[in-house]
Amino acid sequence: MGAGRSKAVASGLKYCTLWKADRSPACRAVMMALDSMDLSITEVDVNLDKGEHRAPEIAVMNPLQTLPILKDRELVLHDSHAICTYLVSRYCSSSRLLPQDPGGRSVVDQILHFNSSILYPRFQAAAYPILYENCNFVLPQQIYDIESAYKDLESMLISKQWFTGCWPTLGDIALCSILSTLDVLVPIDKTRYPLLSSWLYRMSEEGFYLTANKKGLGEFSRRIDCGCAFDDKIFKCPRSSLRRRALISTQETKT
Template sequence: MGVKLYTLDASPPARAAMMALEIFNVPFEKIDVNLGEGQHLTPEYLKKNPMHTVPVLEDGNLILHDSHTILTYLADTYGKDDSWYPKDIKKRALVDQKLFFDSAILYTRGRNITYSLIMEGKKTKEQKHLDLIEEAYGFMEVFLSRTTYIAADHVTIADVSALSSMSSMVNLQKFDENRYPKTAAWYKKMKSTPYCKKYNDHGEKALLELL
């Protein structure tokens, strides 16, 4: 049946899933979901994902609808080695910890603003939300002061997930490279990767246009 990904380029989680498919060399059918036309609310889509979000991954009879779960599944199933998602329990726990950090902090704090502007029609960004993003940059700097990448001294799927969120956040609140030099160095490295250029950059611009 092949792998299918229901996606939206402007969505950070969807971009993370597409980057992971590229990293693990998984051919897939890209199915764009037009939220403006309500395609995420059709009975067919709700059957796949009752939460009506993107991305949704179909691999045979398996359906997954959380980007972090999709990344771990792809790494375990299609990864040539375990560097992206270590099998060692303690090393894996550190990657999981940063995946949860992305889900709870990075992505959520960016979404607080994008949702209010795009879906609720607000014209300005609330300062309290900008302050929370600034705090998130501080967390990143601490993590990256301990290891080269956010979960280890080599790149993992946690970095891919964080990249998709960070590349959207910087369009909401730029970070000071002098204040966060480790974060700036990490961000430049991740932005230069071929998978970012292929599947993240275009979506980042698409979200900026919506904003």
């Protein structure tokens, strides 16, 4: 923990509130960024399954009705990438998480855009049918799209320990929240993606991963396994690819 150092103006954080759900990868990215800077702000848990994010007092802050939402005095932000870069630029004096030089900063931005425009939609396409639409498993097209993203990420890591520099930056943090989550849906095969799986392992040893990602990831994994919250009784089969594949191989051994 402590990849960055908080500015002396930390008292300003008493005006900051984060509305979040631990199972959401976007929220966990913000939580990891906060923990890596040793910053603490008011956090409000919102239950996505109960639709609390659509309550009028929350929806008025975010017309998109998604989490996370950050409010800092009059400023309201509702995209995890924008929230992370705002918190670092506003409250962190170190440039470790987000370089101040234009070149270094644009390399991090590039990864954040990849995360937001490629990985996030693929995560939603794979997870939402299971979370909300009674689908029992990740559909083949979604597996293909996610595997092809893994392939691209594996190439990006050639000759590198981290995606954006010599240590984990906001780029690695954003990727790590979503990739640890995608790993539940479409496991990252160590033999096909050795660089990516070693990177994820290194990230999982960071203090901020343990404090801000681990618990929510477990919640997501359990939520995927019980499928659509409203139909627990009907759909009992495990939903994560890992468990589903394990179940199938056990059945095959028996036959």
